[in-house]
Amino acid sequence: MLVVTEKTEVTLLETLRDYWEKSPTHRCLHLKISQIEHDVPNWFDRLLEKTRQNFDEHNLQIYRCLDDDVFILTRFFTHKSVENFLQHISPIFSPATLNGAIELHEIGVGWAKLRTICEKKIEIIKIQNAEKRQKAAEKEALLKMNREKALNTMSEDLVTTIAKRREQRETAEVMLVEDDLFSQKLIKNALKNKYSLSITGDGQGALMSYVNKAPDVLFLDIGLPDINGHEVLEKLFKIDPDAYVVMFSGNGDKDNVMQAMELGAKGFIGKPFTPEKLMKYIQKSPFINEKQKREKNHGNLVH
Incomplete structure (x- = not known):
């Protein structure tokens, strides 16, 4: 089982594009965890364990995005297997519910929507990073001003x-x-x-x-x-x-x-x-x- 947790959005988009071109019948399960209000600290580890128990690890790819959304890629997802999987993972987030927070795509059919989802996530990350850089620059400017002030007020004696x-x-x-x-x-x-x-x-x-x-x-x-x-x-x-x-x-x-x-x-x-x-x-x-x-x-x- 492949688990991706760093630079996920870009990697996921490239993987989805590759499947769209070469294996369009591949399935993608989108778990919209970002839409669920919960405070479970180890939810992802528990989710991985339930995934291992329900599916063949060899064929799984799991992507955890920065906003906590999870994408699971495999060839063998069906609506019935997804319903069964939902029953197993729902207790992890209880009392929150996963209803409406799960979406199954056949990559060849849902490529346009999946691409849009990934591109939006990538754009949000770019904006967040730009804001972080701006805040860091402002903090550094303030530190520099304070340093200069401290030096100027240093005892001449x-x-x-x-x-x-x-x-x-x-x-x-x-x-x-x-x-x-x-x-x-x-x-x-x-x-x-x-x-x-x-x-x-x-x-x-x-x-x-x-x-x-x-x-x-x-x-x-x-x-x-x-x-x-x-x-x-x-x-x-x-x-x-x-x-x-x-x-x-x-x-x-x-x-x-x-x-x-x-x-x-x-x-x-x-x-x-x-x-x-x-x-x-x-x-x-x-x-x-x-x-x-x-x-x-x-x-x-x-x-």
Whole structure:
């Protein structure tokens, strides 16, 4: 039995057209589930089970559309077998009724109507997708406006004292901007008991946290949920031209690496990464090197 639940409408239309041209006596049972008011969470799984019990699985094709309508294609549907099938599946949706919500077509005869049904469903999906894109664009515009507002209201005192606070701090501070929880855990374990680590999962939080923390090294992921890592990098260097930033990403293609380097990144680590790669770049940070020198000189003076 073939069950289709993704890109169903387009696939169904192509299949129906193929049967219309090559096997017009094939049957199509249309279950108009979208017209039924019900709240059964696992109705489709139960429907599949009843279908298996009533028909030969080898000859069945089942298509579940985005609006929950179901189309079952087979060669052997008859009005009597459909009535029997209806009796078996009606309890699934009880107390709702399937009366008037089932339609049997011989594809060669009903092709025009079936094509119209599919094309309408496809058009509705296109409209819904366009609306989703519009809402996403509006949301992104609002987020961008809020990000700009947050940056504009950032404490000028904190921005202008980043270098001073970083220099005066005795302990090294590592900052991670990464939304992937697994990567966060890897870096936490790698730096445990070695360096102070602060973590944020988005670009807006990164800029605000950077100003507050004034870290000695920043590991910045390119694929953030709100702002592209390259955009964060560009904004960051406007705030702190001396920032020591290392980019990492699962997409380590040449263009990403070159763009990051051109914007001022000091290195690029591809995923999956190792603790050794992280430590290599941490040890290269001039700010951490300076702290280590001061610590060493202080130790020599004490002795």
